Amino acid sequence: MTHISPPLLSTLGLTVTIAGKTLCQDWALALNQGEIWGILGGNGAGKTTLLHTLAGLRAADNGQVLLQGIPLEQLKSRQRAQQLGFLLQDDSTAFPATVLETALQGRHPHLGPFAWESQSDENLAHNALQRVELDDFCQRNIDQLSGGERQRLKIATLMVQQPKIWLLDEPANHLDLHHQVSLLQQLLADVKQQSGCLLMSLHDLNLAQRFCDHLILLFPEGPMIGTKEELLTEERLEQLYQHPIRRLETEAGPVFIPA
């Protein structure tokens, strides 16, 4: 062990079950500073459930999740949210709110109970909206945004939250090719700037190849952990998705296509 400080996010004997299915049993995971992790798995493999458990949005059946060595349940929700940010798959527009208001909500864990957002909070929000190319929509109501724009707004809210540990549930959802790449690049830059770590579930193997250095493959028998080089092989991926997959070497790096 070369790490003197505890890992940013780790688990201890973690067991997660959903609807009678065991996702992982007595499982240990450690995410360290600077690491970018991906979770791959088929539909219903439990990517979201696992992410929610790691973020404390859902209770584990057994074992612990630790944030920088401190068990999650010993932290107040607000303290947790100061360190750990989560990108949800779904969002709600039942009540009206503007784009700027929504982005500013990312400051919530950093503000006292009666405080209003300060000028610097607002600058953070404007800056994030600019980076996701939504700064022209500040006063627009969120129910007037397209699916991709809403996804970008959620990412901006997360950037405004400035966590150290970033958990993203399918960040590439609804995004066009340009935004998939440019927003993931932006997010990775933020992770680096915060000296943090990132864990995201992905469906696109090529995004995983391009952005991740470590992977979790969710097999029915349990999760498999390893580096990208170990796990992104035709054989393993075919086993994971139950579908033939080809790896092609191109000048832009390896590319995966379903055969």
Add this chain to the structure above:
Amino acid sequence: MKPPATKADSFSQQQKLRATFWLGGLGLACLLSLILALLTGSISVSGYDLWQLIIDTLTLSSPSTSSNTLATTVMTELRLPRALSALVVGAELALAGCLMQVLLRNPLADPYVLGVSGGAAVGALFSIMSGLGAFWVSGSAFVGALTNLLLVFGLSHAKGVWSPSRLLLTGVVTAAGWGAVISFMLSIGEDNQLRGMLFWLMGDLSRASLPGWHGLFLLISLVISALLARPLNMMLRGELQAKALGVSVYPLQITLYLLASVLTASAVTQAGSVGFLGLVVPHILRLSLGSDHRLLLPATALAGACLLLLADTLARTLIAPQQLPVGVITAFIGVPVFLWVLQKSNRGLT
């Protein structure tokens, strides 16, 4: 087209200005309605009498010789307690409605949707049927409301699974149950009691006395709701999103449920089940002010207070000397105003 906001005046600065403007305006409206309520009625009171009364009260002097004692008595003994009650009840109902809408994640929820008023009504009607006095009617209404609070809470928590939609269903069905009991009581009630029972059900302030502890409770609720305001903003984006941003969702939901229920219980104890106010006021303000609860909650309370007082002043003067139950007026005003605002906001969206 609006000009793009300049970067110089910041958004939160603008928000604070807007809040000051709206809350100041609504507070002024409350004050004017109070003056109006004190001055209008079957016994005429002049502005001078009111001025004299204020001066006497402020200087703590005994009524000066020039003052009109009848006018003073009418204002302090009859109109002021009723007007203050109207302000408190209006604020409580509107605030409870606003909280209930966030708790149930439904912009169409009102304070009565979970059966608080039904429970209170059964208690109140029982007292009226037993020929008990006003104190007992209020008391048993409060007991009925609290019974409903515990019943719905317990039932929606049975088997440990809990969600706002489960709470809503449990509440709606319990309310329907109370409705059946109310119908039964009305059908066996004696003719001379029916009028009192119906007035209670429609919401009526004619029996109201000084708000007393209800007013104190309203003030405490306003402070609590100021603490809850930003977490409530997060809740609008969904439970999980609120959790992800560091809101302790379950304790917040319980607080919301208790606060909204007790506010409603306090309101119906004073005035019976005044309709529409708790649905219409928060909704109208949401459409015109947006949904930042730091502004919305106090604005809703002030607007509810002002509207109920105006409605009650109308109720006792419209066909004087006969008095109408204020619930009739709130419905008459509330429905068209609500539809108008809805139409207007639809135009704004497209």
